[in-house]
Amino acid sequence: MKLPRRRPASPKKTAVGGSPEATRAALLQAATAVFVASGYEQARVRDIAERAGANVAAINYHFGSKEALYLEVLRRQASERIERYPLPDPAQSATPEAALQAALTMLLSRLLADDQRGFVPKLLMRELLAPSAALPAMVQDVIAPQFRQLSAVVTALLGPRADAATIQRCTFSLVSQCMFYLFARPLVQTLAPQTYDDGAVARLSAHIAQFSLGALRAQRELLERADA
Amino acid sequence: MKLPRRRPASPKKTAVGGSPEATRAALLQAATAVFVASGYEQARVRDIAERAGANVAAINYHFGSKEALYLEVLRRQASERIERYPLPDPAQSATPEAALQAALTMLLSRLLADDQRGFVPKLLMRELLAPSAALPAMVQDVIAPQFRQLSAVVTALLGPRADAATIQRCTFSLVSQCMFYLFARPLVQTLAPQTYDDGAVARLSAHIAQFSLGALRAQRELLERADA
């Protein structure tokens, strides 16, 4: 009693559709979910195939290997999130202070937004914990641009006397406060359960901006007093 | 040509010693190294046994299973690190500023010190990524005390007008800057390779203290101006 498996939207397992492209897409979607849930090493190709309603061999047929599939998932998710949350143009902000606020909001949005189930942030966490061959590309594509952008804003706020090392450390201080709410979420939720309620991004970015603006102004005064 | 394997410090593979206790100890030490390097799932019992100069079966004989060995390693490492880096007494510091500096140094030490190969911090990362039943105990034993301590220091620096939420967020800002250098290490090393050179803890804690003291003073002024 075999029903036709191709075009007629086969009601087989999940939603393979029927065309080869549909299989590919289903595998990608299933792989994303499984990789996020288990990480690369713990993810099982059989889980992915089953979830996609496809055969195990389909993975190697369409992508070559488990690792190639992983890299493909990573590449797609990262670029998608990047274009969903474009970096704000610093020239559009009236003041460096406004630019900082805008940049922090976007950074936090990227890290905390729950659309797409937070794939990229979770994968980023996994990569940082157990770096794979994918991390360098991820740093270059996702992190470095944000870091450069923030560095420019910090440079504007610290004034002309700031050296490169100071700019770098201060930028780290900004990034760290944002990433903290991603990484330490289970911890923060234990200590302050209401933190991730509605409007979290706005609330947190406002605090981080206020905290950091005070720090950067003080740092600037310090630099200029030392230089004088 | 079998040489006597027991007491006479057998020069076999590594340093099993000879007695059953020595085998146990060697297994524990090797297991610690391997678990830290690879994590529980990726750690191979054969690696551990070889590193300890023991037979694979010795693990199951002495500890019952791979998981039991892991939990034993965990238990020992956690308690050891806690007593190695005791929290500084805030009453011993002359000023709140000095107390902040001392607390940050100790926090960073705990997170970055490479003795024992940073087992507990790495485990903390794994727990935050995939929380298990061990996390609550870990928060209670390792994190919460530091957080309370830092909160007290922050309260002193922010002055009497600070509300609980502000104190909490500012303390998070402090903790986040410290944890960042643990979590984002692969990232930081890409962007600023020299960061973890000798004296990292002193250098980083000095920056974080300076940055944050400026932020906290500004915050205090803000609070007092708004209240006045």
Place this chain on the structure above:
DNA sequence: GACGGAATCAAACAATTGTTTGAAACAGTC
């Protein structure tokens, strides 16, 4: 409706995993 390449499948494959086994070596006691 037969041909042919693309796609899918169940099954087998080779490698690796944690664990168990049964014999051997050991130390202590009588």
Place this chain on the structure above:
DNA sequence: GACTGTTTCAAACAATTGTTTGATTCCGTC
């Protein structure tokens, strides 16, 4: 020196892994 319980060992075990295979099904084309 034989007995006993403990400890160690090489080897095998059972389960799981990613991958490959060879047959089969599909679909457009002639």
